[in-house]
Amino acid sequence: MNDDLEKLIEKLPFFLQNYLQHHIYKDQLIEIVLDLGRRPEARFRTGPEYLSQKIISWQDLDYITKRISKFSTENRAGIERTLHRISCIRNRQFMITGLTCRVGRSIFGTISVIRDLLESDQSILILGKPGVGKTTIIREIARVLADEMEKRVIVIDTSNEIAGESDIPHLGIGRARRMQVSKTELQHQVMIEAIENHMPQVIIIDEIGTELEVLAARTIAEKGVQLVGTTHGNCLENLIKNPPLADLIGGIQYVTLSDDEAKRRKTQKSILERKAYPAFEILIEINEQNSWIIHEDVKTSIDLLLRGKSFMEQIRSFSFIEKVQIRSEKIQSKYGSFLQNDDTLVKKNWTNINLPKQNKLIKLKSKILIIYPYSLSNNLLKEVLLKMGIKFILTNEIKKASLIIGLKKHIRKNFNLTKLANKFNVPIYSVNYVNYYQLTRLFSNIN
Missing domain, CATH: 3.40.50.300 (P-loop containing nucleotide triphosphate hydrolases)
Structure with a gap:
């Protein structure tokens, strides 16, 4: 495990540094919460804990923000060459009134x-x-x-x-x-x-x-x-x-x-x-x-x-x-x-539940379909055909296709596609919606 925790602790005010350096659960630290006018709080895996009786002042927040990188438009900053993240809370005048210092760790073997x-x-x-x-x-x-x-x-x-x-x-x-x-x-x-x-x-x-x-x-x-x-x-x-x-x-x-x-x-x-x-x-x-x-x-x-x-x-x-x-x-x-x-x-x-009886597909399974897909997801088409046990080849050339399958509203607008299909005697099949049920039903009805 590599957490560079010392680099985060050294950015904190001295009264917090001394406490955290000797804390028995330092390795289980998740984040440090510093809000203006409140006691500083640390959240460990074992639970939350106050770090001091002293309340956080403007000077404490200013001390930290001057020692880290500039805050982005998302109100996030970091420490150079570490995985730690510091997020800020601002008031209506955009002044920082709170900080959340989250410990970033690189843990090997977790996956x-x-x-x-x-x-x-x-x-x-x-x-x-x-x-x-x-x-x-x-x-x-x-x-x-x-x-x-x-x-x-x-x-x-x-x-x-x-x-x-x-x-x-x-x-x-x-x-x-x-x-x-x-x-x-x-x-x-x-x-x-x-x-x-x-x-x-x-x-x-x-x-x-x-x-x-x-x-x-x-x-x-x-x-x-x-x-x-x-x-x-x-x-x-x-x-x-x-x-x-x-x-x-x-x-x-x-x-x-x-x-x-x-x-x-x-x-x-x-x-x-x-x-x-x-x-x-x-x-x-x-x-x-x-x-x-x-x-x-x-x-x-x-x-x-x-x-x-x-x-x-x-x-x-x-x-x-x-x-x-x-x-x-x-x-x-x-x-x-x-x-x-x-x-x-x-x-x-x-x-299987949505497929018709097996004998209706015997003729379809015995031949290889060369399909020209138009306005359809290739992945969805492959999923349907593989589950139905149909042998197929997807092609980008209409003249090689044995059939064209596409979305009805798109096919109607493409006159060139219809013209080429008629020229090469390729039948066009269309579906109203691109979904699993429509495609399964379509292939079930192809003879």
Whole structure:
């Protein structure tokens, strides 16, 4: 562990330095809170504690702010070549009335419990409350990917929390490169710039929070680059209920089923459904530091959750003196079940339930479809076809295609596409909405 704690303590007033230097729980310090007119307080892993009987004055705050870097527009500052973060509270006259000095640590070996997930080359989203250690985890992930797996890693460091307050990145990220962001609202632009200019294999982003950042993450995922990101929340359901972030896991939409389909499924006519392929294939919930919940197949977890079905989640527990323990628990969705039997979707996946009888697909499976996709997500198309067991090839040339599939409203506007399709005798199939159900139904009806 590397925390450079001495460099933070030496920036504090002398009466606080002396107390902290000899504190028995110094290594467990999380943050120091200094508010004008109040006693200084330290928050340890064991709980909060006052550091002195003396109250904080203007002079104490001024002493600290003169010894650290300048505060950004986000009211954050740091200490050169460390991972510590100092955030300030201002009054209406923009004068500093409070400081939160958060200890930044580079802890090696913290991600050994998910080493297998990193080697899968799939995108990983880390979900957790503020202060649970998400930034520390992705810092170590950056080091492992860059140093041990020898990948080209770029860290998008918006507030210099991941790689420290310096133009020279902290050793905690290893050989990974760091791109700083001048303003928080420009993070999505830097994400796209990293792809276009520096050819990374992995991009690491801390605190994805806006719609533009979500859109940039989806764009990066479509380009085949591995993503590792963090966002705030307690569990998978939080993302579903958070509209700006829902697109990270494919987005959610209402779908109206036909009377026959609703009767067959034994559901209501209006149901919730995943809209597209998730930008992140794996999701990790961190509510406790030594126990993480893993969703190794996000799309399946989402589909089961939306249909009100119970699903299995993997829990990985670890400690310094014991081996990693992996167990599974059955979780019941809070959305409620529309179907009578809760075990049907555990035994069958979402696709199998929505497929027609197998004999209707015999003819389709026996030949290879050469598909020209128009205004459709290639990832979603591949997912549907693979689950249905259909042999296919995606092409960019209309003359080689055996069929064209696209969104109806876009196909209607593209007269050149229709003209070329007629010229080469290629049939055009269209869907009203781009979602799993529409594509499955379409391929079921192709003869």
